[in-house]
Amino acid sequence: MQADGRVALHNVTVRYGRRVALEAVSGEFSAGSLTAVVGANGAGKSTLLAAIAGAVRLAGGTVNCAAHRRLAYLPQLASIDRDYPLTVAELIALGGWRQFGAFRSPGAALRARAVVAAETVGLAGRLRQPIAGISVGELQRALFARLALQDAAVILLDEPFAAIDAQTVPVLLDQVTRWNREGRTVIAVMHDLDLVQARFPATLVLARRCLAWGPTEVALPAIAM
């Protein structure tokens, strides 16, 4: 569906102060691909997503992403203030931000899409709840529904299943697979290697630099070395 979902990296390097977080990573996520990014703690996985999203400054190299205006980025849960007085429905509707922008409110059509997105992730009964009153898993479902509304060509997920309950993981995984079938490019930082093996066709193994990148059955063994 999207021809512009390609993300090409050329010698991408990121430094935090003197520490090199990511060094000379090159390669390409083809349009419509579904890739897991794996590696030890501090391997630069989150940094890679932030670099693609344009959230950190590159010390060198280039990220080439034609769809940068249709890119959705879900950082780790910790960055959201859960005490904020917002309902689940409002949180999901924010996914349509680019349609309503800073100065208008979401219209009826968008609200209806928000309800559908909530049903898809099993949150139909939770729409009026404040986000302070739902579980971590439910919050992640809501954030996935918000992502669905963003209609992005490239979707970046940073450890989407970390600290998520066992009932929620399959629901979210199905959503990831659905996005992939719709032709969207999905790049996810993952810890659970069994899940990667079962559900992700491609894998990128990072240890500050790129150790292996390709079909999961070929690339994944690199992490053990």
Added chain:
Amino acid sequence: MSFHTLIVEPFATLAFMRTALVACLALALMNGAVGTLLVLRRMSLDGEVLGHAVMPGAAVGFLYAGPSPFWLSLGGLASGLAVAALGGLITHRGARRDAGLIAFYLAALSLGVVLVAWRGSNVDVMRVLFGTVLAIDRRALLQIATASSVIMLVIAALYRPLAVGAFDPAFLRAVGMRVPYGAAFSALVVLALVASFQAFGTLLAVGPMLLPAAAARCWGLGAAGSIALATGFGIAASVAGLLLSYHVNLPSGPAIVLAAGLLFGISLAVANALPRLAPMIWRDA
């Protein structure tokens, strides 16, 4: 004592009470929105620090032109904005933010007091520290009303990005809103504090901004509802504080802040006493 002598008479007979009331109402309108956003953005400490950052500049204004509201405000605005910018730098450098802010706050406060005491009297020092609600003249009132109107218009225009940026700034950046809304909001806070400076002084200016907002946040309303309730609390505290100062002969600025503090205490107690009831009443609407 009738309702009339208790509540209407002080304002009906005394012009300075009326001016003070109008000034406090104008400040309460703006403080409801600014204070609520400040609390939602978890920037209460920043607000406190910026309140004192106004002080050295206001003191320089005082040295230059005596207790003129215009020069006090201009100086206060300059030093407030300078510290807001420096505070932004501190965050970006990743230094110990709270310690840095407190250092600014203490240094700014002391510098201001030293400057005012150098040329002025103890009365002048008390004025800049605690304000003079009852000595607001028409010109100062106009200044306050103008600042309050400008702040409310800007917040109305920027409300959505400010509100979203408060709980998920990464999302705002991700959807392409790269305007530094945080910096714009800090500037609004400084402007609001400068507008409150003459009425409440550098020590109390943050009170009418934070306390009604913190009280309103206890009731589990949405962002817009919290702003409305905070504004209502601010107005109630202003009226109650002014009447209290009139009838019991208390200093009026502290009386207003005390009334706001009482509202916060009551809200906190009630919200804690009804932990199950409050969400059922408010959140299911």
